[in-house]
Amino acid sequence: MLDTLSLYVVAPEILLLVMACVIAMVDLGVKSRLRGLTYWLSLGTLAVVTWLCVEFALTGGSLYGFGGMVVSDPMGNWLKAFSALAVLVTLVYGRPYAAERDMLRGGELFTLSLFSLLGIFVMISGSNFLAIYLGLELLTLSSYALVALRRDHERATEAAMKYFVLGAMASGFLLYGISMLYGATGSLDISRVFEAIASGRIRHDVLVFGLVFIVAGLAFKLGAVPFHMWVPDVYQGAPTAVTLMIGAAPELAAFAIAIRLLVEGLLPLAIDWQQMLMVLSVASLLVGNLAAIAQTNLKRMLAYSTISQMGFVLLGLTAGFVGGSLANAYNAYSASMFYVVTYVLTTLATFGIILLLAREGFESEEIADLAGLNQRSPLYAGIMAICMFSLAGIPPLVGFYAKLTVLQALVASGEGLYIGLAVFAVLASLIGAFYYLRVVKVMYFDAPLTATRVTAPGHVRAVLSLNGALVLVLGILPGGLMALCGEAVVRTLAG
Incomplete structure (x- = not known):
């Protein structure tokens, strides 16, 4: 018989599972082309789940359920709250795009998104290798189906096949490693x-x-070089709404399982896995930034940008155990958590603009498609410029502070190797600034290709404006979010 504590620990997962099934059943009776009832039920579910995770994060310590297979701790609950919020925002941005491309014939977009979020929750909550792997498979299987949602679209189908084949290989790597341990x-x-x-x-x-x-296996999920080959093809080939679904919230889950597996489970082997992560991070920063310069497709450029950004996240994870001491651990791991949360926030706004500019029969995914955006819509051009400056690490935006915290963690170690890595990361960021600033130049200084005004439903415009404002405000006042990440990591690892 299940004990009450176990059910309490997985309450957000239970709510998400029940509502995903209910929404799938309710959708059978929905005739609207925009799936209005399904959409608002999904948003309501995600809002309640977010609130529940925040409550758990604020009030609870580390609680274990199902014989220690799952855990509810501050870091996990905050990451789950941010993931649910990211999926909610993705659905808000993606619904008009999906409706124009006949992707809402059934409610699969909403139910598969909820099931992928459930996989993310299980990954984040897992305190057992098998539980983490089950969560990973639920996420990836849902993601494969989402990428192939436009069944009549050749490029989406090709992207889904590539994602499936390479994802299966990565899952095999992870499972084989777990079996060895x-x-x-x-x-x-x-x-x-x-x-x-x-x-x-x-x-x-x-x-x-x-x-x-x-x-x-972890490097594949994070999209780190040399396991990055799926990222550009899937980002470009998938419908843009789905690209955002697989490029935002799952990064939080990948960070969580890196902490669970490497820090909580394999910390005595830190010297070994930190060396591996150093190689992956340096390669990701170098290849991601250099390859992005050559791209003309905006989604593909952002894919290589993601690879380089994940290099920074990995750099933070390498600086926790230095010289036989864990004195720098909380600082380094909280810097990585702050980085991945702010990266997801910026990515949401970036793809929100791309989705907004897409029209029926027109994807707006080339950099040239942003030409003269400032003349067509100063608000959306401003939001996109804020996101590009943030990803480039230009103050006073949140991306600058995220990079700074990781660099501080590296320098604080006092080791020559880590200081060298920090210098390399700064130089790589300078290379990356070129392709981000190129997007801003196209928006503000090139002649527009069309005079069509950019329009959006009221609630989409409000969410997008708030999203862009947060990128700016959290850069000016980063202390609150940084303290939240620091406290979550300390309470989780100490508990």
């Missing part, structure tokens, strides 16, 4: 794996062999 430690429970490795009785080479496959 299980064979070495005799447990799938993260805390017991930690204890078994810390005891020093297990052969180091066996553990590192399993660790290599786990890091490879």
Whole structure:
């Protein structure tokens, strides 16, 4: 019989699962082309789930359920709240786009989005290797279906096939790594794996062999070089609303499982996995920024931008265990969490503008399609410019502070290697500034290709304006969010 504590720990997941099933059933009776009832039910569900996760984050410590397979802790609950909010905003931005492309014939866009969010929640809550893997599979299977949602669209179908084949390979890497660790430690429970490795009785080479496959699987989910090959093709080929769905909230889940697996489970092997992450981060910063310069397709450029941004997230994770001490751990891991949260916030606004500019039969995904946007709509050009400046790391926007916190964590280690990595990251960011500023130049200084005014439903315009304002306000006043991330990491790792 299930105990009350276990049900309490997974209350957000239960609510999400029940409502996803209810919405799928209700949608059968909806005849509207815009699926109005399904849409508002989905937004209401996501709003309630977000509120519930925030309540858990503010009031609860670390609670374990189902025999320690799942955990409810401050870091996990905040990441779940941000993920639910990201999916909510994605649906707000993506509904007009999806309706114009006949993607709302059924309610699959909404139900699959909720199920992918459920997978994210299970990944974030997992305190057992098997639970994390099940969450990952639920997320990826839903994502494959979302990418292929335009069944009559050749490029979307091709992107879904590439995503499926490469995603299956990455899942295999992760599962093989988990099986190696299980064979070495005799447990799938993260805390017991930690204890078994810390005891020093297990052969180091066996553990590192399993660790290599786990890091490879994680690198694929984060889109880090050299496991990045799926990112540009899927970003470009998927319908733009789906690109945002797979490019925002899942990054929060990828960060969460990196903390769960590497920090909470495999910290005694930190010297080994930190070296691997250093190589991945340097390669991601270099390849992502250089490849983005050559792109003319905006979605493809943003895909390579994502690869370079994830390089910064990985850099933060490399600086936690330095010189045999964990003194820098909370600072480094909270900097990475702050970076990934602010990256998702900026990405939402960026793709919101792209979705807004898309019209029926016209995708607006080339950089040239933004030409003269300031003359057509100063508000939306301003929001896009704020996002580009933020991604480039220009003050006083939130992207600047995110980069600064990661660089501070690297420099605070006092090690020459980490200071060298910080210098390299700054130089890579200077390269990246070129392609972000090119977008701003096209919007403000090129002649518009069309005189069509940019219009949007009132609630979409309000959410987009708030999204853009947050990128600016959190850059000017970053202390609150940074303190939230710091406290969440401290309470979670200490608990």
